Amino acid sequence: MPIKGASMSDKVETELEFKMGLEMLPLQFPKIDSWRSNPLSQAPPRSALFGDDRRTDPYQSSHLAIRLLSISVDNLHCLKTVISEGKSLHMYAPFGMLRAAIESSATVLWQLSPSRRKERVCRSLGLQYRDAKEERNAENVATARLHSSNQASSNRMRRIEGLAAAADLSEAELRQWVSTRTRQVREGGKHAQIGSQLTELTWQICSGMAHGQNWSTLSMLDRQEVASFGETVATYKLTANAMKIG
Template sequence: MLKDRTRVPPHVADALHQINNWQKATSEPSPAVEPGSSLSGDDAKVPTLRVSSAAYQCFTHAVDHLHAVQALLFEAKVIHSYAPYSLLRAAVEAAGEAIWLLEPSSRQERIRRCLKRAYENVSKGKEFMDLADLQPSGRPHAERVQEIRDLATLHGLDPNGVCGRWSTQRQLKYVDEAVGGGNGNLAQNLWQICSGFAHGREWATLGLLERTVHSQVGNVVQVRLSSSTEVLLNMLSMTTLLTGKAKKLYDTRRTCHR
């Protein structure tokens, strides 16, 4: 249990302060996209999808999950063994996706990624509707896909590539290559570890959690697993660092540099 956030290491305290600021900011309307900025040009090319909206939505998702971890630790004052890592996994994915959308210097490439994200959303939505035997309340799936394909063609992109395979792991590999800055495979490492927790994989839980042995009979060991406060806070800090990179990139793209 964490009782006092003032006792955490300075780098974690900085992360907590940043998360609070972001949480307040994301409760307000999104920051204005300035005329003449990179994102204003992107949005003009795909006004029905808007690259700026897609990227900021990813950022707000990351912040929401980070704030949930903070609330668990310092407001509910409880450290779950597994749940915080699932929340961090979602934050890593969302922050990584924002960076993936915004980092390319090429407008055509930013548009391609925005269209690809839109197709993934439409495709997964249809999978759910089919599984639940529900009928769409809005435009038919085929019409929405065709709009994406038409936009791809309009901007000189391969519609089959835009409407092709989606890979979170490939996105995060790109993120590490693009914004590494001495952090190695930070995004991929965080995501892999947190995914291990989310899926209940022993390699992750036994590797990171603290173990208390209760009994052992032959090869059968009874242990109690509990979260390491130090590991969890460091992972929270690193995920906040990744989210900060996404926010900085968003602010760079949305402002006009004269």
């Protein structure tokens, strides 16, 4: 049934309902605190990742992985803080944080899962290359807006291409490893406890909520009809559901 003029509420209606939902959230808050208080700083010497760093310097694979894991933990900790300390359960914001956490952690799994060093190096450089391309897109916008020129991204792309060549990777192969985020989440999810399909589905739902899509809104929020206008249009009150966030 189409929704028109829906009345939005970003709070769970009663304190009891909030507490019940919070208790059922499967988020493991103590683990999040532990991850945040014990951050990784570098690859252990003589580890496989340490060897990868030597072939991707100065764009070390370990630095990329640590940054992505930090993004994931940071978003989870923010969500935990809002819920457990702020006593607030918003409708859309939690899904944006969960989306970032899923995407970042799945990307690390995708980056580091291959057993062959060359493939891990290729994936790391591919991620760096995409980052530089997106920086160039931002530079182009800034150039048009500010009438200034910045060649930082182009210089970085050339340096990454040089590292790829040193790893016996052609430019065409490098571009092939500039993977889509969907592919990274899907393939990284194969190494997650919940598996590839559920990882990708959860990420898609969170992405839909982050972009305000109708299908995800109707799937993830509780609805209570407050008025109807004929047979096809109704007004609903939408509320967050802690169990669905979990």
